[in-house]
Amino acid sequence: MNDPGFLIEARGLTADYGRTPALAGLDAAISAGEVVAILGENGSGKSTFLKVLARVLAASGGTLLFDGRPLDSVPRRQTARRIAYVPQSVDLVFPIRSLDVVLQGRAPHGRGFVAETPTDRRQALDAMRACDVEGLADRDASAISGGERRRVFLARALAQEAEVWLLDEPTAGLDPRHRLEFLETLWRVHGERKTTILLVTHEIGLAADFASMVLLLKGGKTIAQGPCGQVLTAENLSRAFGTPFQARGRRFEVRSGVLPGGSLEP
Amino acid sequence: MKFPESRASRARAFAVGLLLLLAVALVAFSVGGVRLSIADLLSGRGEAGEMARMLASIRAPRILLAALVGGCLALAGAALQALLKNPLADPFLLGTSGGAAAGAACAALAGASPLVSPAAAFLGAAAASVGVASLAMRGGRLDLQRLLLAGLIANAFFSALLLAAFSIASGEAARTMLFWMMGSLADATPGKDAALAPYALVGAVILVAMAARLNLFSVGEENAAALGVDIERTKRIVFLAASLLTGAAVAFAGVIGFVGLLVPHAVRAIAGNDQRTLLPLSGLAGASLLVAADAASRAALAPVELPIGAITAALGAPLFAWLLLRTP
Numbered sequence A: 001m002n003d004p005g006f007l008i009e010a011r012g013l014t015a016d017y018g019r020t021p022a023l024a025g026l027d028a029a030i031s032a033g034e035v036v037a038i039l040g041e042n043g044s045g046k047s048t049f050l051k052v053l054a055r056v057l058a059a060s061g062g063t064l065l066f067d068g069r070p071l072d073s074v075p076r077r078q079t080a081r082r083i084a085y086v087p088q089s090v091d092l093v094f095p096i097r098s099l100d101v102v103l104q105g106r107a108p109h110g111r112g113f114v115a116e117t118p119t120d121r122r123q124a125l126d127a128m129r130a131c132d133v134e135g136l137a138d139r140d141a142s143a144i145s146g147g148e149r150r151r152v153f154l155a156r157a158l159a160q161e162a163e164v165w166l167l168d169e170p171t172a173g174l175d176p177r178h179r180l181e182f183l184e185t186l187w188r189v190h191g192e193r194k195t196t197i198l199l200v201t202h203e204i205g206l207a208a209d210f211a212s213m214v215l216l217l218k219g220g221k222t223i224a225q226g227p228c229g230q231v232l233t234a235e236n237l238s239r240a241f242g243t244p245f246q247a248r249g250r251r252f253e254v255r256s257g258v259l260p261g262g263s264l265e266p
Numbered sequence B: 001m002k003f004p005e006s007r008a009s010r011a012r013a014f015a016v017g018l019l020l021l022l023a024v025a026l027v028a029f030s031v032g033g034v035r036l037s038i039a040d041l042l043s044g045r046g047e048a049g050e051m052a053r054m055l056a057s058i059r060a061p062r063i064l065l066a067a068l069v070g071g072c073l074a075l076a077g078a079a080l081q082a083l084l085k086n087p088l089a090d091p092f093l094l095g096t097s098g099g100a101a102a103g104a105a106c107a108a109l110a111g112a113s114p115l116v117s118p119a120a121a122f123l124g125a126a127a128a129s130v131g132v133a134s135l136a137m138r139g140g141r142l143d144l145q146r147l148l149l150a151g152l153i154a155n156a157f158f159s160a161l162l163l164a165a166f167s168i169a170s171g172e173a174a175r176t177m178l179f180w181m182m183g184s185l186a187d188a189t190p191g192k193d194a195a196l197a198p199y200a201l202v203g204a205v206i207l208v209a210m211a212a213r214l215n216l217f218s219v220g221e222e223n224a225a226a227l228g229v230d231i232e233r234t235k236r237i238v239f240l241a242a243s244l245l246t247g248a249a250v251a252f253a254g255v256i257g258f259v260g261l262l263v264p265h266a267v268r269a270i271a272g273n274d275q276r277t278l279l280p281l282s283g284l285a286g287a288s289l290l291v292a293a294d295a296a297s298r299a300a301l302a303p304v305e306l307p308i309g310a311i312t313a314a315l316g317a318p319l320f321a322w323l324l325l326r327t328p
Helices: A046-054 A076-082 A098-109 A118-130 A146-159 A176-193 A204-210 A234-241 B007-030 B038-043 B046-083 B096-109 B114-136 B144-168 B172-182 B190-209 B211-217 B221-226 B231-253 B259-271 B275-299 B308-326
Strands: A008-017 A020-030 A035-040 A061-066 A083-086 A164-168 A196-200 A213-218 A221-226 A245-248 A251-255
Touching: A008 A046, A020 A046, A020 A061, A020 A213, A035 A046, A035 A204, A035 A234, A046 A061, A046 A083, A046 A164, A046 A196, A046 B221, A076 A083, A076 A098, A083 A146, A083 B221, A098 A118, A098 A146, A098 B211, A118 A146, A118 A176, A146 A176, A176 A204, A204 A251, A213 A234, A221 A234, A234 A245, A234 A251, B007 B038, B007 B046, B007 B275, B038 B046, B046 B190, B046 B211, B046 B231, B046 B259, B046 B275, B096 B114, B096 B144, B096 B172, B096 B231, B114 B144, B114 B190, B114 B231, B144 B172, B190 B211, B190 B231, B190 B275, B211 B221, B211 B231, B211 B275, B221 B231, B259 B275, B259 B308, B275 B308
Parallel strands: A020 A221, A035 A196, A035 A213, A083 A164, A164 A196
Antiparallel strands: A008 A020, A008 A061, A213 A221, A245 A251
16 A cells, blocks of 8 residues: 555445344544544444444445455455454353463464464463453353453453454443453553554543544444544534533533433433 | 363374274174174184174174264264354254255155165255254344244154155155154164265364364354354355255164254363364264164163164253253
């Protein structure tokens, strides 16, 4: 590529689940190294956008460029080496050792999806150390806590050596301490490896504190994108979520005529 | 729960499985309506030796058939469980075996030569898997409850088809239909063993080659896709290979249930869920189980022979109930 431009560029992207449309012409332009918070009401297409980027779901129309090339023209194995996907929750039916979960991150790099060289192992263990789950290596990942499991999957993204991380509501359901530890790990890794992070969240405060850029979606379309300061306005949020927001300093709250405090901070 | 570490430990596990199969085969060889002494067979003189050789020529092909059929069914079940991330998947419960039997029965009814029956059974099995999988799709994904219901529907449909074929058929053909419905290893011949072996080998090689991909599937289909696996292609290959194994087993031994459910669970509990260990070990353990079950069917109420399917169902049905209770 002569002009690298944006790392991820979507124009009029559409996708659907069977007959239900999920993306209806999404636009996004994301440069390498950004931390992008993707905000929007339930069903606005946030998770779907991540799934299309992760190639879990095929787009039905529009353009999606990754590093200047249409994403679906690149062999899957190749994009899997560069893009890591951390789903919101993983329902583990069969027992699997946490170390083996992390080793799966090496699968796209190995021959025939086998990851068992000493290098694979070392990278998996290093990643687990970085995410503070080294001690869980031999434990069954279906029998550890949700917060621990989230960090095991984060370690996997690290072992995958991907330059883009797609995180679907990574902090949902974590208690304050685990939430803090998780975000600190994420921040450290982002600082060390300059990873581009796309993060779906419902926490507007987290977006404001953590992200360098916000992508605001509604009905499968982009209604605003850009630096937090520009996009996170009471007007934009009210439009995106269909309920009146008001600013209080850098925070936002939703008014309520029912709740005792008269407002709620989302 | 043990998690095998390396290629060496996988090879060790495989060797243990192979030894187990040989031991079971030796025991199965000597039990039955008449006890067969290995010593007589080897020293082989006089009337005792004659008798031993005659029994051996009947029992050996039967034991080989039991091993091949058990290996095929268990391997197919193990691969389907990983692919569908579903511990209840089994070629019998998902209607694949029923489809295979109906396919073979239709071919027999149409007057096709018995040589065609594995191909017809494979087509029936493949049609059944595709039908059941598409019935179970909901919003682009396979739904666990729908999958089991779809298997139930397929089984009801195929048994109706077999019963209809049974009532139309007469004489020898009717007996054949009954054989496919009930499952039996009694008609084993060296020729049948030789005909089944290539199908078993091809199916097994394909599935074992898919083991690393199936490891990613056993965490979830989306998981496999995000790690670069072409999931649609993998699903097609695994479904076809599992149908090939099931079709071949049913063509030569009829419908024998629960082997594909039972064996992978036992192996997983001992050796963990790494498909590179689980698949080959399930093949060996399935072979051992069916050889043992067949010996029990011959010996338990001798000279009356129990249907082999009754023994596998007696073991498999309680396990199925237990798994169902544990499934959230």
